[in-house]
Amino acid sequence: xxxxxxxxxxxxxxxxxxxxxxxxxxxxxxxxxxxxxxxxxxxxxxxxxxxxxxxxxxxxxxxxxxxxxxxxxxxxxxxxxxxxxxxxxxxxxxxxxxxxxxxxxxxxxxxxxxxxxxxxxxxxxxxxxxxxxxxxxxxxxxxxxxxxxxxxxxxxxxxxxxxxxxxxxxxxxxxxxxxxxxxxxxxxxxxxxxxxxxxxxxxxxxxxxxxxxxxxxxxxxxxxxxxxxxxxxxxxxxxxxx
Ligand code: SF4
Numbered sequence: 001x002x003x004x005x006x007x008x009x010x011x012x013x014x015x016x017x018x019x020x021x022x023x024x025x026x027x028x029x030x031x032x033x034x035x036x037x038x039x040x041x042x043x044x045x046x047x048x049x050x051x052x053x054x055x056x057x058x059x060x061x062x063x064x065x066x067x068x069x070x071x072x073x074x075x076x077x078x079x080x081x082x083x084x085x086x087x088x089x090x091x092x093x094x095x096x097x098x099x100x101x102x103x104x105x106x107x108x109x110x111x112x113x114x115x116x117x118x119x120x121x122x123x124x125x126x127x128x129x130x131x132x133x134x135x136x137x138x139x140x141x142x143x144x145x146x147x148x149x150x151x152x153x154x155x156x157x158x159x160x161x162x163x164x165x166x167x168x169x170x171x172x173x174x175x176x177x178x179x180x181x182x183x184x185x186x187x188x189x190x191x192x193x194x195x196x197x198x199x200x201x202x203x204x205x206x207x208x209x210x211x212x213x214x215x216x217x218x219x220x221x222x223x224x225x226x227x228x229x230x231x232x233x234x235x236x237x238x239x240x241x242x
Contacts, residue, residue: 006030009084010052014061015238022073023065024104024238025058025090030079032107033136034124036162039079040197041231053242055086059093061242066097075104082110091116102156108146109138118156121147125161125168126175134168144179151183160190163213163226164202168194170213177217177224189221193228204228 009029016023028050030039065071074094081087081103091101095115102118112119124140125131131140151157161176162168173191180187191213193205205213210226217224 006047006079009079010050011055011058011084011086012050012053013240014053014058014242016065016070016241017238018070020073021071022075022238023062023071023241024075024077025081026077027079027081027084027087028052029083030107031083031109032080032138034134035136035200036134036164036167036194036197036202038195038197038231041195055089057242058086058090062090062094062099063097066094066099071099073100073102075102077104078106080107080109082106082108082112088113107135108143108150110142111146111149112155116155118158119150120158120160121150123147123159123161123176123179125172126179127172130168130172148183151187157184158188158190160192162192162194163205163210164194165205165209167202170209170216173213174216174220177220181220185221186223187221188223188225189217191217191224191226193226195229195231 006029009027011025012028013026014023028047062071062074076087091113094101100117102116103112104120106119106121108121124134128139132138159180161173163173177189180189191210193210194202196202196204207228210228214224214226
């Protein structure tokens with residue numbers, strides 16, 4: 001079974017980065033099925049290749065890394081981490097130890113648990129028709145409302161989107177930038193060049209197209225960056241520990 005159809009999400013991996021003293025906890029499964037999602041071209045994308053890591057195993061590891069002074073931050077990544085029913089328990093456990101907890105990748109279709117300090121939200125599209133085509137027919141209504149709710153709660157927000165020529169093009173990126181600016185024009189916005197997924201019709205944007213998208217977003221936002229990664233470059237430089 002592919003990860004984006006997995007109805008029973010589970011944690012599949014924990015990695016550690018020494019320089020930021022961060023534990024990264026990876027969920028398997030997502031409630032959306034984005035056509036441009038890089039998890040379609042990353043390994044593993046099928047449930048058979050993953051081992052489920054229990055809540056207790058993860059909490060034991062978090063405690064060990066707290067006690068030996070190695071960890072100060074816990075970040076949850078996806079698939080979509082907020083659909084994992086064990087996330088709130090692990091997050092609370094880490095917070096009770098005094099660790100900072102944030103969500104490193106989310107579609108924000110669900111709200112993060114209380115106490116989460118930061119969220120990196122991927123905003124796919126503002127136009128409802130593009131959003132539905134992109135995500136497998138899911139509305140963006142709840143996600144956009146949750147974005148504002150997170151802001152009102154004082155959660156530190158960062159955002160990104162994927163520039164896909166002739167799909168999520170410069171005009172749509174501008175709509176996303178306008179939406180973010182309507183909340184706060186200081187919120188950082190990162191534009192990622194699309195990495196082609198087999199069997200989908202879109203192409204990778206050129207550097208000039210990315211520069212144009214960034215210049216357009218900068219009309220609305222103060223902190224805009226862009227990148228044109230390859231699949232080799234998007235892996236987190238962290239060591240697997242579970
Ligand atoms: S929401 Fe994120 S993890 Fe889920 S399918 Fe879309 S891009 Fe992939």
